[in-house]
Amino acid sequence: MSRLSLNSMTADRWSLVEVIDACAEFGIEWIGPWRHKLAEIGVEEARRRIDDAGLRVSSLCRGGFFAAGGAEEDNRRAVEEAAALGTDALVLVCGPPSGKDLAAARDVIEAGIERLLPYANEHGVRLGIEPLHPMMIGERSAINTLGNALDICERLDDPGVGVVIDVYHTFWDPALGDQIARASGRIVGYHVNDWLAATRDTVWERAMMGDGIIDLPAFTRMIDAAGYDGPIEVEILNPAIWDLPREELMRTTVERFERCVF
Amino acid sequence: MSRLSLNSMTADRWSLVEVIDACAEFGIEWIGPWRHKLAEIGVEEARRRIDDAGLRVSSLCRGGFFAAGGAEEDNRRAVEEAAALGTDALVLVCGPPSGKDLAAARDVIEAGIERLLPYANEHGVRLGIEPLHPMMIGERSAINTLGNALDICERLDDPGVGVVIDVYHTFWDPALGDQIARASGRIVGYHVNDWLAATRDTVWERAMMGDGIIDLPAFTRMIDAAGYDGPIEVEILNPAIWDLPREELMRTTVERFERCVF
Numbered sequence: 001m002s003r004l005s006l007n008s009m010t011a012d013r014w015s016l017v018e019v020i021d022a023c024a025e026f027g028i029e030w031i032g033p034w035r036h037k038l039a040e041i042g043v044e045e046a047r048r049r050i051d052d053a054g055l056r057v058s059s060l061c062r063g064g065f066f067a068a069g070g071a072e073e074d075n076r077r078a079v080e081e082a083a084a085l086g087t088d089a090l091v092l093v094c095g096p097p098s099g100k101d102l103a104a105a106r107d108v109i110e111a112g113i114e115r116l117l118p119y120a121n122e123h124g125v126r127l128g129i130e131p132l133h134p135m136m137i138g139e140r141s142a143i144n145t146l147g148n149a150l151d152i153c154e155r156l157d158d159p160g161v162g163v164v165i166d167v168y169h170t171f172w173d174p175a176l177g178d179q180i181a182r183a184s185g186r187i188v189g190y191h192v193n194d195w196l197a198a199t200r201d202t203v204w205e206r207a208m209m210g211d212g213i214i215d216l217p218a219f220t221r222m223i224d225a226a227g228y229d230g231p232i233e234v235e236i237l238n239p240a241i242w243d244l245p246r247e248e249l250m251r252t253t254v255e256r257f258e259r260c261v262f
Numbered sequence: 263m264s265r266l267s268l269n270s271m272t273a274d275r276w277s278l279v280e281v282i283d284a285c286a287e288f289g290i291e292w293i294g295p296w297r298h299k300l301a302e303i304g305v306e307e308a309r310r311r312i313d314d315a316g317l318r319v320s321s322l323c324r325g326g327f328f329a330a331g332g333a334e335e336d337n338r339r340a341v342e343e344a345a346a347l348g349t350d351a352l353v354l355v356c357g358p359p360s361g362k363d364l365a366a367a368r369d370v371i372e373a374g375i376e377r378l379l380p381y382a383n384e385h386g387v388r389l390g391i392e393p394l395h396p397m398m399i400g401e402r403s404a405i406n407t408l409g410n411a412l413d414i415c416e417r418l419d420d421p422g423v424g425v426v427i428d429v430y431h432t433f434w435d436p437a438l439g440d441q442i443a444r445a446s447g448r449i450v451g452y453h454v455n456d457w458l459a460a461t462r463d464t465v466w467e468r469a470m471m472g473d474g475i476i477d478l479p480a481f482t483r484m485i486d487a488a489g490y491d492g493p494i495e496v497e498i499l500n501p502a503i504w505d506l507p508r509e510e511l512m513r514t515t516v517e518r519f520e521r522c523v524f
Contacts (some may be wrong), residue, residue: 096459100477106436134434135397138459138475148436172396174368174410197358197400200464213400215362 004257005030005058007191007235008037011249013242016040017049024053026250030231033085034061035078043084050085057087058231059128059164059189064141065095066112067105075116083123089188090120091164092129094143105142110152113161121160128164128188129153135202136169146170146179153186165223166191166235168206171214180222187228191235192216192261206237208252210260220262232261266519267292267320269453269497270299273511275504278302279311286315288512292493295347296323297340305346312347319349320493321390321426321451326403327357328374329367337378345385351450352382353426354391356405367404372414375423383422390426390450391415397464398431408432408441415448427485428453428497430468433476442484449490453497454478454523468499470514472522482524494523 006028008019016037023031031050038046038060050057063078065071082090092113097105113127120127129149132141143149149163163183168191170176194212199205209216220232234253241249268290270281278299285293293312300308300322312319325340327333344352354375359367375389382389391411394403405411411425425445430453432438456474461467471478482494496515503511 097475100475100480102434102436102477133396135395135461135464137434138457138461144434145436151436172364172399172406174364174407174413195400199397199400202397202462202464213359213362215364218362 001027001254001258002029003230003232004028004254005032005231005233006253007032007061007233008034009061010234010236010253011242012237014246016046020049020053020055022246022250023055026254028254029055030058030233031055032058032061032231032233032235035081038081038085043081047085056231057085058233059087059089059091060085062091062093062130063116063127064092066109067095067098071095071112072115075112076119079116079120079123079125082125088124088126089128089164090125091189092127093132094129094141096137096139097142102142106148109143110155113152114156117156117158117160121158126159126188127161129161130164130166130189130191131169133169145173145175146183147173147175150179150182150186162186162188164189164191166193167214167216167219168193168195171195171219177222180226184226187223187226187230189230189233190220190223190228191233192220192257193234193236204238206235208236208241209234209256216261232257263289263516263520264291265492265494266290266516267294267493267495268515269294269323269495270296271323272496272498272515273504274499276508278308282311282315282317284508284512285317288516290516291317292320292495293317294320294323294493294495294497297343300343300347305343309347318493319347320495321349321351321353322347324353324355324392325378325389326354328371329357329360333357333374334377337374338381341378341382341385341387344387350386350388351390351426352387353451354389355394356391356403358399358401359404364404368410371405372417375414376418379418379420379422383420388421388450389423391423392426392428392451392453393431395431407435407437408445409435409437412441412444412448424448424450426451426453428455429476429478429481430455430457433457433481439484442488446488449485449488449492451492451495452482452485452490453495454482454519455496455498466500468497470498470503471496471518478523494519
C-alpha cells in the first residue's frame with residue numbers, strides 16, 4: 001500500500017484538487033498527475049496542495065511526441081514542471097510516425113530524447129520511455145516493445161534515461177521476462193491495470209486490476225527481481241471506471257491493488 | 263496480378279459461389295476460402311466450382327485454436343479439407359490462452375501443432391502459423407510475433423510447418439526485417455491489407471491497401487528477398503469494405519493490389 005500511486009488518468013473526470021483530496025482521504029501516499037490536470041491550477045498551486053496533503057509525486061505524464069511541431073520547447077517545459085513538482089520521473093509517450101518509414105520515425109524519437117537528456121539531467125529528472133502497445137502505433141507511439149525502448153537506453157547510455165513499464169502495453173510480449181531482466185537499473189516507473197480478454201477498443205477499455213487476463217503477481221515478481229522498488233502507479237484509461245462513484249472507485253483501486261498486484 | 267488471391271473474408275457477406283464468380287469475372291486467379299464459407303456447399307462442390315472457374319486455392323483458413331475442446335479432431339478435418347481443395351497451405355490461428363500463463367498457453371499450441379504435423383504431411387498440406395497482432399491475444403491467438411512463430415518452426419524443424427505473414431499483424435514489429443529474413447524457406451503465405459492510423463476497433467477495422475500507414479512495397483521487398491514467390495492474399499476484415507457494391511469492391515481490390523503492394 002505504501003507503494004500505491006494514483007495516476008490522475010484513473011479518475012480523469014475529477015479535477016486535480018479532487019484527485020489529491022481523494023488520495024489523502026483513502027490513505028494513498030503517491031500521485032501521478034497528467035499535465036492537462038496540472039494546467040487547471042498551475043504547477044505551483046498543484047505542488048502546494050500535494051505537499052499540504054502529505055503526498056509525493058511518483059511521475060509526471062507526459063512528454064514526448066517528438067515528431068510534433070513545438071515538441072522541443074514543450075518537452076523542456078515538461079521537464080521544468082516535473083522538477084517543480086519534486087518528482088524525478090517524466091514519462092515519455094514518444095509519438096507516432098509521421099510517415100510510413102518506422103525506422104526513420106524511431107530515429108527521430110531517439111534523437112529527440114538525446115537532445116532533451118542534458119536539460120533533464122540538469123533538472124534532476126529522469127526520462128522514462130514508455131513503450132505503448134503495438135495497437136497504438138498510428139496515433140500515439142512508434143516505440144512498441146520494451147526491447148526497442150531498451151535499445152535506445154543502451155545506445156544513449158546515460159542514467160538519466162530509462163523505461164516505464166506498463167503491464168497493459170507489454171504483457172503479451174514473448175520476450176517479456178528477458179527484457180524486464182535486461183531493464184534492471186533502468187526502470188523509472190511501473191504501471192498496473194489489466195487487459196480484458198474481449199478488448200474491442202484500442203484506447204479506452206483498460207481494466208481494473210483483477211478484471212482481466214494479466215498475471216499481475218508474476219509480472220510484479222519480474223519487476224522486483226529487476227530491482228525496482230519505487231512507487232507503482234494505477235493508470236486506467238476507461239470511461240466506465242471514470243463513471244464509478246467516488247467512494248467505489250477509490251475503495252476498488254486500493255482493494256485490488258492490495259489483492260491482485262503482488 | 264497473377265499472384266493476387268482473394269481471401270473470402272474480404273467479401274464475407276457474399277456466398278462462396280459469389281466470391282468464386284467474382285474472381286473469375288475480374289481476372290483473379292487465386293482464392294483463399296474460409297471454412298465457414300466452404301460449409302455452405304461442402305468441400306466437393308466447392309472444389310468443382312473452383313476448378314470450373316479456372317481458379318486455384320492459395321490456402322484454407324483456418325485451423326488452430328489448440329486449447330479449445332475438440333481441436334484435435336477439427337484440425338484433422340481442416341487438413342482433409344485443404345487437401346481436398348488442392349491447396350498445400352492451411353493457415354493456423356493458434357487460439358487464445360485459456361488462463362493467465364502465456365508461456366503455458368504457447369506450449370499447448372506448440373504441442374498441438376506437433377501432434378497435427380504428421381497428419382498434415384501425409385496429406386501434403388503445410389501448416390502456416392499466422393502470428394496475430396498482440397491486441398488479439400485475449401480471444402484469438404497467443405502467438406503474437408513472427409519471432410515467436412519462427413521459434414516454434416525451428417524447434418519442430420520440419421518442412422511441413424512454416425509461417426503465414428500478414429502485414430496487419432506484424433508491420434509494427436521493430437524486429438520485422440530480421441524476422442522476415444529468418445523466415446526464408448518457411449513462408450507458407452503472405453497476406454496484404456492496411457492499418458488505419460486512427461484504428462479504434464481491435465477486430466473489424468482492417469483497411470484496403472493504400473488507405474493506411476503500412477509501407478507495403480518495402481514489406482513486399484522483404485518477403486521477396488526471403489524467397490517467397492507464391493500467391494498473395496488480400497484479406498480485409500471490415501464491414502465497411504463488405505458493404506461496398508460488388509463492382510467497386512472488386513475493382514478497388516485489383517487496382518490497389520497492382521498500385522500499392524509492389
